[in-house]
Amino acid sequence: MPSRLSHNSYGKHRVRVSKIRRPRQGAPNTERHEFVEAAVDVELEGDFDAAFTNGDNRSVVATDTCKNTVYALAKDDPLETIESFGLTVARHFIGRYEHVSRCRVRLTEHVWERLADSPHAFVARDSVEPTAEVVLTRGAEPVVTSGVEKLMIAKTTESGFVDFHRDDFRTLPDTEDRILATEMTAEWRLASADADFATVRKTVVDTMLARFVDHYSRSVQETLHLMAAAALDAAPAVAEITLTMPNKHHLLAKLVPEGTANDNEVFVVTDEPFGYISATLARE
Numbered sequence: 001m002p003s004r005l006s007h008n009s010y011g012k013h014r015v016r017v018s019k020i021r022r023p024r025q026g027a028p029n030t031e032r033h034e035f036v037e038a039a040v041d042v043e044l045e046g047d048f049d050a051a052f053t054n055g056d057n058r059s060v061v062a063t064d065t066c067k068n069t070v071y072a073l074a075k076d077d078p079l080e081t082i083e084s085f086g087l088t089v090a091r092h093f094i095g096r097y098e099h100v101s102r103c104r105v106r107l108t109e110h111v112w113e114r115l116a117d118s119p120h121a122f123v124a125r126d127s128v129e130p131t132a133e134v135v136l137t138r139g140a141e142p143v144v145t146s147g148v149e150k151l152m153i154a155k156t157t158e159s160g161f162v163d164f165h166r167d168d169f170r171t172l173p174d175t176e177d178r179i180l181a182t183e184m185t186a187e188w189r190l191a192s193a194d195a196d197f198a199t200v201r202k203t204v205v206d207t208m209l210a211r212f213v214d215h216y217s218r219s220v221q222e223t224l225h226l227m228a229a230a231a232l233d234a235a236p237a238v239a240e241i242t243l244t245m246p247n248k249h250h251l252l253a254k255l256v257p258e259g260t261a262n263d264n265e266v267f268v269v270t271d272e273p274f275g276y277i278s279a280t281l282a283r284e
């Protein structure tokens with residue numbers, strides 16, 4: 001069967017790195033540390049066809065080398081944000097290897113919060129994972145997309161779902177009062193790689209959360225759209241935003257003994273199947 005290699009990429013995923021930023025003053029147990037942790041995916045595209053089609057590895061920068069590179073770059077990069085470290089990694093691969101035409105770096109941060117104002121103790125309280133993706137194509141500007149995963153939000157009223165399509169496959173009744181719960185993923189593409197990533201991140205997340213609270217939700221679709229539109233309005237540095245909201249259903253529990261009332265108090269929480277709602281909003 002004749003075939004053509006139409007696309008290929010390779011790299012190392014989940015290179016887990018942490019860094020202590022040390023002010024380098026005072027005794028080791030008194031200096032005030034900053035502690036950051038991320039998992040880094042590196043993917044390369046370029047002149048690698050021969051490795052796939054001929055077993056010719058001469059151009060292959062080993063995935064093990066990709067892993068070593070992440071740790072080597074973390075020594076000198078302050079890891080100020082996952083976006084800025086992603087840019088450092090992508091620029092390294094494009095700068096050093098002429099046969100690499102595109103480098104895609106995806107990072108997920110594991111957030112450590114300072115504990116009890118200690119100079120060197122931290123706690124991870126939050127399920128939220130900040131994410132970033134940097135795609136650098138040779139000869140082009142880097143494209144930076146920031147995001148969050150596992151942002152768990154819920155409201156216990158001010159949500160309903162009525163008047164949806166009627167046919168003989170529908171069984172779900174209209175409801176004017178239900179729990180709306182989701183584990184949101186958001187990704188926002190920055191118009192420029194020079195953006196102040198941390199400030200934009202705070203603006204986007206705070207704005208979306210405020211919008212989640214401030215209205216009666218007629219559907220996940222409407223709420224998602226309101227949140228994305230508010231984020232675009234509040235953050236001019238964002239060119240496009242995609243939100244994904246799985247609908248984590250809380251279904252009214254049928255209580256025993258038979259006939260016991262359940263006045264919207266006790267619910268069965270279901271994982272699967274779940275509704276899956278997603279949309280992208282771009283600036284006009």
Ligand SMILES: O=c1[nH]c(=O)c2[nH]c(=O)[nH]c2[nH]1
Nearest residue numbers: 161172218219220221247275
């Ligand atoms: O907000 C919702 N959107 C839907 O599309 C949907 N479908 C469903 O069964 N429940 C819900 N809720």
